[in-house]
Amino acid sequence: xxxxxxxxxxxxxxxxxxxxxxxxxxxxxxxxxxxxxxxxxxxxxxxxxxxxxxxxxxxxxxxxxxxxxxxxxxxxxxxxxxxxxxxxxxxxxxxxxxxxxxxxxxxxxxxxxxxxxxxxxxxxxxxxxxxxxxxxxxxxxxxxxxxxxxxxxxxxxxxxxxxxxxxxxxxxxxxxxxxxxxxxxxxxxxxxxxxxxxxxxxxxxxxxxxxxxxxxxxxxxxxxxxxxxxxxxxxxxxxxxxxxxxxxxxxxxxxxxxxxxxxxxxxxxxxxxxxxxxxxxxxxxxxxxxxxxxxxxxxxxxxxxxxxxxxxxxxxxxxxxxxxxxxxxxxxxxxxxxxxxxxxxxxxxxxxxxxxxxxxxxxxxxxxxxxxxxxxxxxxxxxxxxxxxxxxxxxxxxxxxxxxxxxxxxxxxxxxxxxxxxxxxxxxxxxxx
Amino acid sequence: xxxxxxxxxxxxxxxxxxxxxxxxxxxxxxxxxxxxxxxxxxxxxxxxxxxxxxxxxxxxxxxxxxxxxxxxxxxxxxxxxxxxxxxxxxxxxxxxxxxxxxxxxxxxxxxxxxxxxxxxxxxxxxxxxxxxxxxxxxxxxxxxxxxxxxxxxxxxxxxxxxxxxxxxxxxxxxxxxxxxxxxxxxxxxxxxxxxxxxxxxxxxxxxxxxxxxxxxxxxxxxxxxxxxxxxxxxxxxxxxxxxxxxxxxxxxxxxxxxxxxxxxxxxxxxxxxxxxxxxxxxxxxxxxxxxxxxxxxxxxxxxxxxxxxxxxxxxxxxxxxxxxxxxxxxxxxxxxxxxxxxxxxxxxxxxxxxxxxxxxxxxxxxxxxxxxxxxxxxxxxxxxxxxxxxxxxxxxxxxxxxxxxxxxxxxxxxxxxxxxxxxxxxxxxxxxx
Numbered sequence: 001x002x003x004x005x006x007x008x009x010x011x012x013x014x015x016x017x018x019x020x021x022x023x024x025x026x027x028x029x030x031x032x033x034x035x036x037x038x039x040x041x042x043x044x045x046x047x048x049x050x051x052x053x054x055x056x057x058x059x060x061x062x063x064x065x066x067x068x069x070x071x072x073x074x075x076x077x078x079x080x081x082x083x084x085x086x087x088x089x090x091x092x093x094x095x096x097x098x099x100x101x102x103x104x105x106x107x108x109x110x111x112x113x114x115x116x117x118x119x120x121x122x123x124x125x126x127x128x129x130x131x132x133x134x135x136x137x138x139x140x141x142x143x144x145x146x147x148x149x150x151x152x153x154x155x156x157x158x159x160x161x162x163x164x165x166x167x168x169x170x171x172x173x174x175x176x177x178x179x180x181x182x183x184x185x186x187x188x189x190x191x192x193x194x195x196x197x198x199x200x201x202x203x204x205x206x207x208x209x210x211x212x213x214x215x216x217x218x219x220x221x222x223x224x225x226x227x228x229x230x231x232x233x234x235x236x237x238x239x240x241x242x243x244x245x246x247x248x249x250x251x252x253x254x255x256x257x258x259x260x261x262x263x264x265x266x267x268x269x270x271x272x273x274x275x276x277x278x279x280x281x282x283x284x285x286x287x288x289x290x291x292x293x294x295x296x297x298x299x300x301x302x303x304x305x306x307x308x309x310x311x312x313x314x315x316x317x318x319x320x321x322x323x324x325x326x327x328x329x330x331x332x333x334x335x336x337x338x339x340x341x342x343x344x345x346x347x348x349x350x351x352x353x354x355x356x357x358x359x360x361x362x363x364x365x366x367x368x369x370x371x372x373x374x375x376x377x378x379x380x381x382x383x384x385x386x387x388x389x390x391x392x393x394x395x396x397x398x399x400x401x402x403x404x405x406x407x408x409x410x411x412x413x414x415x416x417x418x419x420x421x422x423x424x425x426x427x428x429x430x431x432x433x
Numbered sequence: 434x435x436x437x438x439x440x441x442x443x444x445x446x447x448x449x450x451x452x453x454x455x456x457x458x459x460x461x462x463x464x465x466x467x468x469x470x471x472x473x474x475x476x477x478x479x480x481x482x483x484x485x486x487x488x489x490x491x492x493x494x495x496x497x498x499x500x501x502x503x504x505x506x507x508x509x510x511x512x513x514x515x516x517x518x519x520x521x522x523x524x525x526x527x528x529x530x531x532x533x534x535x536x537x538x539x540x541x542x543x544x545x546x547x548x549x550x551x552x553x554x555x556x557x558x559x560x561x562x563x564x565x566x567x568x569x570x571x572x573x574x575x576x577x578x579x580x581x582x583x584x585x586x587x588x589x590x591x592x593x594x595x596x597x598x599x600x601x602x603x604x605x606x607x608x609x610x611x612x613x614x615x616x617x618x619x620x621x622x623x624x625x626x627x628x629x630x631x632x633x634x635x636x637x638x639x640x641x642x643x644x645x646x647x648x649x650x651x652x653x654x655x656x657x658x659x660x661x662x663x664x665x666x667x668x669x670x671x672x673x674x675x676x677x678x679x680x681x682x683x684x685x686x687x688x689x690x691x692x693x694x695x696x697x698x699x700x701x702x703x704x705x706x707x708x709x710x711x712x713x714x715x716x717x718x719x720x721x722x723x724x725x726x727x728x729x730x731x732x733x734x735x736x737x738x739x740x741x742x743x744x745x746x747x748x749x750x751x752x753x754x755x756x757x758x759x760x761x762x763x764x765x766x767x768x769x770x771x772x773x774x775x776x777x778x779x780x781x782x783x784x785x786x787x788x789x790x791x792x793x794x795x796x797x798x799x800x801x802x803x804x805x806x807x808x809x810x811x812x813x814x815x816x817x818x819x820x821x822x823x824x825x826x827x828x829x830x831x832x833x834x835x836x837x838x839x840x841x842x843x844x845x846x847x848x849x850x851x852x853x854x855x856x857x858x859x860x861x862x863x864x865x866x
Contacts, residue, residue, distance in 0.1 A: 005665070007633060007634075009585065022664075022665045022829070022830075024630075024827050024829075025827075041633050041664065041665075042629070042630070042631055042632040042633025042634065042664060043585060043632075043633045043634070069826045069827040070827050071827035071828060071829045098827075098828070098829065098830075099798075099824075099826070099827045099828035099829060100827070101826040101827040102825065102826065105826050120819075121627075121819075122627035122630075122819045122820075122822060122823065123822070123826070125627065125628060125631035125632070126630065126631045130631065131631065131632060134587055134589065134628075134631075134632060135587060135632075137588075138582075138587040138588045138589075141578075141588050142578060142582045142588070145574075145575060145578050149571075149575045152442060152476060154567055154568060154571040155570075155571045155574050155575070156567065156571075156856050157640070157657055157855065157856060158856060158857065159655060159856075159857045159859055160593070160617075160640050160642075160655055161605075161642075161654070161655050161859050161864060162864070163864045163865050172594075172607045172608075172609075172615075173607060174605045174606060174607045174617070175605075176605075176864055177644075177646070177861045177862065178861075178862070179862065179863075179864040179865075180864075182605075182864055184593075184607070184617075191856065191857055191866075194554075194555035194558065194866075195558060195567075195856055196475070197457070197475070197555075197558075197559065198475055198558035198559040198563065198564065198567075199475040199476075199558070199564060199567060199568075200440060200474050200475025200476045201440075201475065201476070206639070206640065207590070207593050207639060207640070209593075209594075211610075213610070221594070222592060222593055222594050224590055231455075231474065231475060232438070232440075232455045232474075365532075385866075386553075386554075386555045386865070386866035387555075387866075389555060389556070390555065391532075392535065393502045393532070393534040393535065393538050393556070394457050394458075394502040394503050394504035394531075394532045394533075394534040395504060395531070395532035396455070396457075396504045396531065396532060397455075397531075422590065423589050423590060423591060423592075423624065423628060424591065424592045424624055426592055426594050428610045428611075429610065429611070429612070430612075431594060431595070431596045431609055431612040431613075431615055432596050432612075432819070433624075433627075433818075433819035433820075
C-alpha cells in the first residue's frame with residue numbers, strides 16, 4: 001500500500017498519483033454501488049469516492065463505520081474535479097479507521113445555541129465557518145507583523161504582570177511573592193513609550209485584560225492588542241500611520257483571503273472601498289452631528305456606541321474623531337495647545353457600526369502637566385516614577401495607538417460578535433474550555 | 434530653517450541635503466573651534482559637527498547645554514563618512530533643545546551593577562548594546578512568524594486565563610467573577626491540540642507564566658513561548674520540524690543582523706555552523722554519556738543543567754535527547770510502544786551550555802492511557818474533559834513543541850542571562866519598572 005502522505009491542500013500537486021490522506025469525516029452518502037465520504041484535515045476539504053466493485057467487500061463494509069468526525073487514513077488516486085466538495089477527489093483503494101467517533105458527537109448538522117457551541121468550542125472550531133474566520137485572523141496577524149517589520153519598527157514585548165497601571169478599574173490581580181500584588185496589564189503603552197525613546201519606532205502585540213462585568217457583543221475579558229509607539233510622531237503623523245495600517249490590513253485580506261471572506265458571505269465591495277485617506281472629524285463637530293440626528297450627547301461627554309453608529313452611517317470608510325475633552329480620556333494624553341479643554345487624540349471608528357477599533361493619542365510630554373493629571377486622577381505618582389522620568393530627562397514628542405485585534409477581525413469578517421473571532425473566548429461567565 | 438525631518442537610519446538617502454534630525458545626545462566633545470555631538474534616535478547613530486565660525490555664537494553657546502540624553506532637533510547637511518560614529522555626519526546649521534536632561538541622569542558612562550540597571554530599565558534600554566539585543570529579538574520574532582506563515586500554519590492565540598492547567602505547581606491565580614479561580618497559563622499546548630484537530634497545522638506565540646522561586650540565569654516568571662502543534666506528525670516528524678525551524682531562525686539572524694551580532698561580540702562562526710540535521714541521542718545513551726563523564730545521574734532521573742552541559746560539549750550544533758522515562762515528563766506525552774517505560778519526546782539542547790531551548794513530544798492519543806496518566810498525576814479528570822474529548826471522537830496522531838523565546842534569543846546573542854533579552858524582565862524579586 002502506498003504511503004505517500006499528503007495534506008488535502010497539497011492534493012492538486014499529486015494529480016493522477018496514489019496518496020494517503022489522514023483526515024476527519026464530515027459527511028457520508030452511499031448508493032448501492034458508489035459511496036462518498038467528505039474529508040477535512042484543516043488544510044482543506046476533499047471527497048473520497050468508494051466504488052463497490054473496485055474497493056472490495058472489506059473496505060465497502062468498513063465504510064459503514066464512518067460516523068461524523070471519525071478519523072481515517074484513506075489511500076487513493078487524486079483526481080481534480082471542480083464539481084467535487086473541495087474541488088478534489090480520491091478514488092479510494094484503501095481505508096483505515098484510525099479513531100472511531102461515537103454517534104453522540106456533540107455538534108451535529110443542525111442548529112445549536114451559541115452557549116452550547118461555546119461549551120463545545122474545541123469541536124466547534126472544526127466547522128468550515130470557524131476555519132475561515134481563523135484563516136482570516138491569522139492573515140491579519142501576519143499582515144500586522146509584516147507592516148511594522150517592513151517599516152523598521154522593532155517589536156517589543158511589554159510585561160503582562162505589572163505594578164504600574166494604565167487605568168484604575170477592572171483589574172485582575174495576583175499575589176506576587178514578596179512584592180505584593182501584581183496586576184494583569186490593560187495596556188502595554190506606558191512601557192511602549194519607554195521603548196520608543198530607546199528604539200524610535202516600536203510596536204507591541206499581546207494579550208490585555210479587563211475585569212469588567214460587561215456582556216456586550218464587543219467585550220471580552222481577555223483580548224489582543226497591537227500598540228505602536230513612535231518617537232517624534234505628533235497626532236497628525238499618528239493618524240496617518242493608523243490609516244495606512246488599517247488600509248494595508250484590509251487590502252491584504254482582500255488579496256489573500258477572498259475565498260474565506262466569501263465563504264463568510266462578506267460583501268467584498270465594502271472592503272475594497274477601504275483606501276486612504278480616512279475622513280477626520282473634530283470631536284465638537286461629531287457632537288453637533290449626532291445632536292442633529294437626535295442624540296442627547298453634550299459637549300464634554302464621551303461618545304457611546306449609539307453615537308458612534310450615527311457618525312459612521314454617513315461614511316463607507318473608517319472615520320477619525322479627534323481631540324476629545326480631557327475629562328473623557330486618559331491622563332497620559334497631551335493637552336491640545338489650540339484648545340486646552342481637549343487633548344490631542346483620536347478614536348478610529350470602523351464602518352458598518354463596528355465601533356471603535358483604534359484609540360490613539362499624542363502623549364503628554366510636559367513633566368508638570370503629566371504629574372498634575374496623575375494627581376488629578378487620584379493615581380499614586382510613585383507608581384509612575386519611571387514613566388515620569390521619560391519627561392524629566394530629554395522629553396520628546398511621541399504618539400501611539402492601540403488596535404483591538406478582535407474588533408478588527410470581526411469587522412473584516414463581517415461578524416456581529418467578537419466572541420467568535422478568538423479561539424477560546426473569555427467573558428465574565430466563561431472560563432472554559 | 435529647513436524641516437525635512439529624517440530618522441538617522443534614513444540619512445544616507447539624503448546625502449548632500451539639509452535635514453532635521455530629532456534625537457538624543459549620547460556624547461559631546463569640543464575644541465575651541467569645532468564641537469561634536471553624537472546622536473541616537475533608536476534607528477541609528479550619527480555625529481553632528483558644529484563649526485564655530487559657521488554656526489554663529491548663539492548655537493555655539495547652546496551646544497554647551499547638551500548633557501547626556503538631552504533631546505534635540507538638529508538641522509544640517511548630510512555627509513556620509515565611514516570614519517564618523519554611525520558612518521554619517523550632519524554639518525550643523527541649527528540646534529534646538531527640545532528636552533533638557535539634568536546632570537543626575539542615572540546611567541552614566543561607567544560600570545553599574547545589574548540591579549541598578551534593572552531598576553533603571555527604562556533608561557538602560559537606550560544603550561547601544563540593548564538596542565542590538567532587541568533588534569535581534571525582533572528579527573527572531575519576525576522569522577518565527579515567517580517560517581510558519583510560509584508553511585501554511587495558522588496562528589492561534591490560546592487563552593492566558595484558564596481553568597484547565599498543564600502543570601500543577603508554580604501557578605499564578607486570580608479571582609474570576611463567579612467562576613472561581615483562574616490560572617495564568619503555563620502553556621497553550623492543550624488548546625493548541627484542539628486547534629490542530631481543527632486547522633491541521635497551528636502555532637501559538639504568547640506569554641506564559643511560572644510562579645517559581647527560582648533565581649537562576651535561565652528563569653523568568655513571565656516569558657514568551659512559541660508552541661506549534663501538527664495533526665498527523667509523529668515524534669520523528671516533530672524533530673525534523675524543530676531542526677528546520679531553529680536552523681531557519683539562526684540563518685535569518687546571520688543574514689540580516691550580522692551588524693548587531695558583531696556589536697555584541699558574538700562568534701559568528703558558531704552560528705554559521707547551525708545547519709540541519711542536528712544530532713539525536715536516546716535518553717539512555719545520554720545517561721551513559723554523562724555517567725562516563727562523572728555524573729551521578731541514574732536512568733529514570735530527569736537531566737539537570739549540569740548533565741545538559743556535559744552532553745552538548747561534544748557538539749557544535751543543538752542536540753536532541755529523545756524518549757525520556759515517563760516519570761520525568763508530563764502526563765500528556767505518548768507512551769513509547771518500543772519501550773513503555775519511556776515516552777515519545779525530545780528536549781533540544783542549545784550548544785555552548787545554553788540548555789534546553791525546546792521541549793517537544795508526540796501526544797498521548799489513547800483515551801484510556803491518557804485518563805490513567807491524568808489520575809496517576811493526581812489531576813482532576815473533570816478539568817480535562819474537553820481535552821479527553823479529543824481522544825474520544827476521532828483521535829489522531831499529533832505532536833508539537835514549545836520553544837522558549839528568551840532562551841533562544843540569549844543563545845543566539847551569546848548572552849549568559851536571559852533577564853537582558855526581555856524588555857522588562859519579571860523575576861521573583863522584580864515587578865518594576
